[in-house]
Amino acid sequence: xxxxxxxxxxxxxxxxxxxxxxxxxxxxxxxxxxxxxxxxxxxxxxxxxxxxxxxxxxxxxxxxxxxxxxxxxxxxxxxxxxxxxxxxxxxxxxxxxxxxxxxxxxxxxxxxxxxxxxxxxxxxxxxxxxxxxxxxxxxxxxxxxxxxxxxxxxxxxxxxxxxxxxxxxxxxxxxxxxxxxxxxxxxxxxxxxxxxxxxxxxxxxxxxxxxxxxxxxxxxxxxxxxxxxxxxxxxxxxxxxxxxxxxxxxxxxxxxxxxxxxxxxxxxxxxxxxxxx
Amino acid sequence: xxxxxxxxxxxxxxxxxxxxxxxxxxxxxxxxxxxxxxxxxxxxxxxxxxxxxxxxxxxxxxxxxxxxxxxxxxxxxxxxxxxxxxxxxxxxxxxxxxxxxxxxxxxxxxxxxxxxxxxxxxxxxxxxxxxxxxxxxxxxxxxxxxxxxxxxxxxxxxxxxxxxxxxxxxxxxxxxxxxxxxxxxxxxxxxxxxxxxxxxxxxxxxxxxxxxxxxxxxxxxxxxxxxxxxxxxxxxxxxxxxxxxxxxxxxxxxxxxxxxxxxxxxxxxxxxxxxxxxxxxxxxxxxxxxxxxxxxxxxxxxxxxxxxxxxxxxxxxxxxxxxxxxxxxxxxxxx
Numbered sequence: 290x291x292x293x294x295x296x297x298x299x300x301x302x303x304x305x306x307x308x309x310x311x312x313x314x315x316x317x318x319x320x321x322x323x324x325x326x327x328x329x330x331x332x333x334x335x336x337x338x339x340x341x342x343x344x345x346x347x348x349x350x351x352x353x354x355x356x357x358x359x360x361x362x363x364x365x366x367x368x369x370x371x372x373x374x375x376x377x378x379x380x381x382x383x384x385x386x387x388x389x390x391x392x393x394x395x396x397x398x399x400x401x402x403x404x405x406x407x408x409x410x411x412x413x414x415x416x417x418x419x420x421x422x423x424x425x426x427x428x429x430x431x432x433x434x435x436x437x438x439x440x441x442x443x444x445x446x447x448x449x450x451x452x453x454x455x456x457x458x459x460x461x462x463x464x465x466x467x468x469x470x471x472x473x474x475x476x477x478x479x480x481x482x483x484x485x486x487x488x489x490x491x492x493x494x495x496x497x498x499x500x501x502x503x504x505x506x507x508x509x510x511x512x513x514x515x516x517x518x519x520x521x522x523x524x525x526x527x528x529x530x531x532x533x534x535x536x537x538x539x540x541x542x543x544x545x546x547x548x549x550x551x552x553x554x555x556x557x558x559x560x561x562x563x564x565x566x
Numbered sequence: 567x568x569x570x571x572x573x574x575x576x577x578x579x580x581x582x583x584x585x586x587x588x589x590x591x592x593x594x595x596x597x598x599x600x601x602x603x604x605x606x607x608x609x610x611x612x613x614x615x616x617x618x619x620x621x622x623x624x625x626x627x628x629x630x631x632x633x634x635x636x637x638x639x640x641x642x643x644x645x646x647x648x649x650x651x652x653x654x655x656x657x658x659x660x661x662x663x664x665x666x667x668x669x670x671x672x673x674x675x676x677x678x679x680x681x682x683x684x685x686x687x688x689x690x691x692x693x694x695x696x697x698x699x700x701x702x703x704x705x706x707x708x709x710x711x712x713x714x715x716x717x718x719x720x721x722x723x724x725x726x727x728x729x730x731x732x733x734x735x736x737x738x739x740x741x742x743x744x745x746x747x748x749x750x751x752x753x754x755x756x757x758x759x760x761x762x763x764x765x766x767x768x769x770x771x772x773x774x775x776x777x778x779x780x781x782x783x784x785x786x787x788x789x790x791x792x793x794x795x796x797x798x799x800x801x802x803x804x805x806x807x808x809x810x811x812x813x814x815x816x817x818x819x820x821x822x823x824x825x826x827x828x829x830x831x832x833x834x835x836x837x838x839x840x841x842x843x844x845x846x847x848x849x850x851x852x853x854x855x856x857x858x859x860x861x862x863x864x865x866x867x868x869x870x871x872x873x874x875x876x877x878x879x880x881x882x883x884x885x886x887x888x889x890x891x892x893x894x895x896x897x898x899x900x901x
Contacts, residue, residue, distance in 0.1 A: 300673065300711035306635040307667055315666035322658035323651060394649030397616050398706065401643055402666040404615045404632040565617040 312403050312412035320416055325385050330424050333378035333465075337428045338435060340371030345436035352443050363445050365457035366524040369432045372461050376468040376520060377493055379421050383472025384485040386417055391480040397566050406562045414473060414554075421469040425462025433458060453526040460523035460539065467550045468493075468520065474553035477561050493517045513537050519545035567592060567745060568613055568714065572622035575608050575769075582608045584769035585622065590747045590762075592713065595740045597760030597777070598749040601857050605769040606749040607645065610718050614643055626714065638667040642707030643716040647699040652692025656683055656702050659691055663706055677705040697728045704735070714745040721755060733759050753853040757781075767857035784852030789825050791818040792841035799837050803828060817841070 320326050348355075348367065390396040403409050437447045449455055471492075475485040493516055500512040512518060513536055522542030529536070537545055568590035575583040583605040590596045600606050611617040613624050615631035626634060626641055634640050650659050660674040678687050681701040686694070691702055700720065707715055717736070721729045736759055740746045750756050756763060756777075763780045765773040773780060793799045796816050804810045809821040820828055825842045832839050847855075 300639070300669075302670075304636045304639045305668055307637075311666055311668045314668075315662050318658065318662045318665050319651075319654075322655065322662065323653045325653065389651055389653075393651050394646050395651045397611075397614075397645060398649045398663070399666070400616055401614050401641075401645075402638055402663045404634070404637055406632075563618070565611070 307403060307405070309408050309412060312405075312408050313415060315399075315403065316409075316412045316416040320386065320420060323389075325389070326382065326420070329378055329382040329385065330420070333375045333382070333424060334428055334431070336378060337369070337371040337375030338431045340374055341369055341432040341436045342371070344370045345439035349439035349443065360443075362527055363440055363443075364526040365447060365454050366521065366526070367440065368436045368447060369429060369458065369461050369524055371432060372428065372464065372524070373517065373521065375428060376465055376517070377490065379424070379465045379469040380472035380489045380493070381486055382421070383417055383469035383474075384476040384482060384489060385472075386413060387473055387476030388480060388482040388485050391476075392482060400566050407558070410477075410558055410561050414470060417469050417473055418466045421466045422462045425465040426459075428465070429458045429461035432461075451526075456539070457524045457526050460543070463543070464520040464523055464546065467546050468516070470550050471516070471553050474550070474557035477557035478553070509535055514545045516546060516549050518542075519549065567627055568624065568716075568747060569628075570609070570613070570622070570624040573609065573612060573619055573624050574621045575605070575612060575617060576620040581769050583612070583619075583766075586766070586769070586771050588764045588771055588774050590714075590745055590764070592745040593740060593743050594761035595736050595746040595748060595759050596762040596764060597756035598747060598764050598766065599753060599756050599760075599853065600749075600751065600766035602751055604751075604766045604857070606751075606766060607718055608769075609766070610643070610645060610716060610747075610749065613716065614641070614645070636667045636710065638663065638669065638710030638712060640710070640712050641714045641716065642710065642712040643718075644700075644703040644707045644720060645716075645718045647696070647703040650691050650699070650702065653690055655688050656691050656694070656705075657687040659702065660706060660709060664709055667710055669710055673709055673711075677708050680708060681705045696723050697725060700724060700728065700732070704732070712744070714747070715739055717746075717748045719749055719751070721750070753848075753850045757849050765853070765856055772856050780852075781849060784856070785847060785849055786821075786852075787844065787846040789820045789823060789828055790841060790843040790845050791820055791828055791839065792816070793818070793832070793837060793839050795837050799832060799835070802831055802835050802837070806831065819845075 344367065348363065352360075387396075390399060399409065400406065433447075433449075441447055447454055449458075472485065472489055475488050476482075479485045479488065497512065497515045497517050500508060500515055502508070503511060512534070513522075519537055519542040522537040523539050523546070525536065525539060525542075536542070570586050570588050573583055573586040574581070586605075586609060598606055598609070608617060609624075612619050613626070613631065623630065631637065631641070654662070657674060657678065660677060661671065664671065664674050678684055681704055683698065683701055683705060686698060691699065694702065704717075704720075707717070715736075717732075720732050720736075724732065736746050736748060740761070748759065760777050763773060763775060763777050764771060765780075775783075791799065791803075796812060796818055800810050800812060800818055803818070803820055803823075806823070806827075808823045811819040811821075813819060825844050829839065829842055
C-alpha cells in the first residue's frame with residue numbers, strides 16, 4: 290500500500306510560463322513513444338523505395354519495347370515513382386497523430402496540460418512535418434540509390450549536378466510532408482481514424498479516377514489539380530510531351546498541393562480552437 | 567480557488583449547466599454531488615477550458631484555465647482514467663505531460679513512486695486494470711504538485727482497497743492546504759470524504775454549504791409513535807417541548823427526542839404504546855429529496871413512490887409497514 294502523504298514530492302521550482310518549446314518537446318515525446326509511428330514510417334520507406342525499384346527494374350527490362358515518346362518521359366519522377374503509394378502512408382501517420390488522441394480521450398489530457406490550442410496545433414504540425422521531411426529525404430535518396438542505375442545504363446541523365454534533378458528529388462520530402470499535414474488536418478476535422486483515412490484515400494485514389502473520366506477541358510483541368518497529380522507533377526523534369534495526359538508544371542503542382550493543404554489545415558485550425566474538446 | 571460565475575452550458579435546447587455560481591476553497595475537500603447527467607462532468611470540463619461556456623465564466627486563482635502560466639503546476643485533474651493513449655507506456659505518458667509544462671523527469675519518477683506504479687511503469691497503459699489506470703490518472707494529476715486537484719467520480723469501479731486509498735489521498739491533499747474538488751453521484755461516498763458540499767441537479771446548483779450544515783439541515787429523524795390513545799398522548803409529549811405531528815393514520819411523528827424518553831412519558835402517564843420507531847432519513851435520502859425534481863431519467867415507478875415529501879423514500883432500509891404494529895419496538899435504520 291502506498292503512503293498517502295504527498296509531502297515527499299513537493300516542488301519548489303518557480304512556475305515558468307509554458308511556451309511553444311514545451312509544446313514541441315511534448316509532441317516529440319508523443320510521436321517517439323508509440324509504435325504506430327515506427328510502423329507507418331517503416332512501411333512508407335519500404336513501400337516507396339521498393340516500388341521505385343520494382344518499376345525501375347521492369348522499365349529497364351522492357352526498355353527495347355518502349356516507344357521514343359515513352360522513353361522521353363523517363364526522368365527523376367520515374368526514379369521515385371513509389372512515392373505515389375508512400376504518400377498515403379504518411380497521410381495515415383498524419384491522421385493517426387491526431388485521431389488516436391481523440392479516439393482514446395488523450396486529447397483532453399493533452400489540452401489540460403497544454404491549453405493554448407493554437408500553439409499546441411502548431412507544435413503538432415511542426416513535429417509531424419520534421420519527422421516526415423527526414424523520412425522523405427531518406428526515401429528520395431534511397432530510391433535514387435537503388436533505382437537510378439536501371440535508367441542511367443540506358444542513357445537517361447539523372448546526374449545530381451543538374452539543378453532540375455536535385456529539385457525533383459527534394460520535392461519528395463515536400464510532397465510527403467504536405468500530404469501528412471492534410472492527414473493531420475483531416476484528423477482534427479473528423480476526429481475519427483477510419484473516417485479520416487477513408488477521406489484521404491478518396492481524395493488521392495478515387496477523385497482522380499472520376500476527374501480522369503470527366504469530358505472536355507474542365508475534366509482535364511480538374512484532373513491536373515487533384516492532390517495526387519499535383520504532387521506527382523512536382524517531381525517531373527522532362528518537358529511536356531504531346532498527346533500525353535496534361536500535367537501542371539512542378540511549381541504549379543507545388544502551389545496546387547499547397548492550396549489543398551491550406552484548404553484543410555485552415556478550417557482544422559479554426560475548429561480546433563473553437564470546438565469543445 | 568475555483569470560482570464559477572453564472573456558468574452556463576447549453577447543448578442545443580438542453581441546458582447542461584444553468585447559471586451555476588459556486589466557489590471551491592482551499593484546505594478542504596469539496597464534494598460535487600449530483601445524479602447522473604446533472605452537469606458535473608460538463609462543469610469540470612469547463613473549469614479545465616475543454617468546453618467553452620455558453621455564457622458566464624469560471625476562473626482558477628482568478629484567471630481562466632487557458633491563461634495559467636503552467637497549468638499542471640496549479641491544477642491537477644483526473645476526469646477520465648481511460649483518457650490515455652493505450653499504446654504508450656505509463657512512464658512515457660507521464661513524460662509527455664511533464665514536458666508539456668517543462669517539468670523535470672524526476673517529477674515522473676516521484677509521482678510513479680507516490681501511486682505505486684513502479685512495477686508497470688514501462689508497460690503499455692492499454693493493458694492496465696481500472697485500478698491501475700486510476701492510479702496513472704492520479705499520478706498525472708499530481709505531476710506538477712498542484713495547489714488544486716479535481717477528480718471526476720474517482721472511486722467508480724474501484725475495489726475497496728482502491729477506494730480507501732483515494733479517500734485517504736484526497737483527505738491528505740486537503741490537509742496540506744490544497745483545494746480538492748471531487749465529484750460523485752453517491753452521497754454516502756461524499757459523507758465520508760467531503761468537508762463542503764456543492765449539490766447540482768439538472769445543471770442548477772441546489773446547495774453550496776459545509777457538510778455539517780447539510781447534514782444538520784437534511785438528515786431528519788423522528789420517532790413514530792402509535793398508540794390507541796393518540797389524543798391523550800400528543801399533548802403530554804408536546805408539553806416536554808417536542809414537536810408532535812399527528813398523521814392521518816393516527817400515528818404521531820415526534821421530533822427532537824428519542825424513543826426511550828417517549829416510552830418513559832407514556833409509562834409515567836399510564837398510556838398504551840403499540841409502536842415506537844426511530845425513523846432516520848439517511849443523507850442519501852436527503853440528497854434524493856433535494857434532487858428529486860431534477861433527475862434526468864427516472865426509473866419506471868409510479869408517482870406515489872419516492873415522493874419528495876414522504877419521510878421514507880422508497881429504497882433499502884425503509885421501515886417495513888407490513889410489520890403489524892405491536893409492542894413498543896425500536897428500529898434503528900442503517901444509513
